[in-house]
Amino acid sequence: MPARKRTSLALSSEQLLQLYEDMSMLRAFDEKVSERCIRGEIPGLIHLGVGEEAVAVGVNAALQPQDKMVSTHRAHSHFLARGADPKAFMAELYGKATGCCGGKAGSMHLADLDIGFLAANGVVGGGLPLAVGAALGLRILNDDGVTLCFFGDGANNNGAFHESLNLAAVLELPVVFLCENNGYGISQSIHKQQRVANVADRAPGYGIPAEIIDGNDVLEVYETVRRAVDKARAGGGPTLIEAKTYRTIGHYVGDSENYRSAEEVAEWQAKDPIVRFEQVMRRKKLLNKALKEEIAARIAVLVEEATDFALHSPFPDPASALSHVYAEGVA
């Protein structure tokens, strides 16, 4: 990758430290979720973001409060980075009434309109048309917000991807498409799913500029997304960014992971985004052992309090099962 100038996009020392703390918090939160899921406390299929934290945190640092985020089934890191309340989020995962969606959304259908997090989505590719619709809505409302749409590599062979890119380009909508390319759709390597090497290779076919970046480098993510978001806000239309990354945990909690080698996982663990950024911060003299321990202790308390809150919250009243849902079952 060519070296990039950082001048106008430079972050302060406090902001850099916040990126480190945020990534560390996302990791600790998901590790706790994994533990409680294995224990049987958290129900459902749970997809964690371990190894991909630099994408979520770098992206959010590039957004303004009025911007919107649309996510995937692997949404935890995106949701937390955007500013979700850890207690209400953990309670949602536990299916409790105090959850951010009353315990009805669970891990894959998270939403919190107060922080501009419109929707996570259990349907692969399902978020792309929603993001385009949201961007069109912002345009109609004369709002200067931009919609950031996460999607996985597995979604770029879904028809909704192609229709969404085309419409966004034709209408020059304020949307940034952010592909988290972790190399796999469940157990299937991306190379067995398509003939083009990169997801970004699709974008020129729709007249959309694209960039490929190191998704394990939080500053590269931030700077690239910031440029794309600023451009969209100024009326410059959509951009597609492909962040190459890797999930160092299974596709879901309980995955046998028999489709990839221990060597491949180890190779990516050596490129861990948090460890890499810690080294950057130490070189800049912004982080040392004592501060690292202080941050870790603060995060441990926050995650523990969120888990206790969730565990001791009540389940929703069964009589409320059909309220606040779009589709009602037929008896």
Ligand SMILES: Cc1ncc(C[n+]2csc(CCOP(=O)(O)OP(=O)(O)O)c2C)c(N)n1
């Ligand atoms: C339309 C649709 N087809 C299939 C599935 C089953 N499914 C769940 S996750 C997944 C793989 C998604 O891969 P990717 O988009 O790369 O995201 P990742 O899990 O790697 O983050 C599939 C095929 C689904 N949820 N929705």
Ligand SMILES: [Mg+2]
């Ligand atoms: Mg994938």
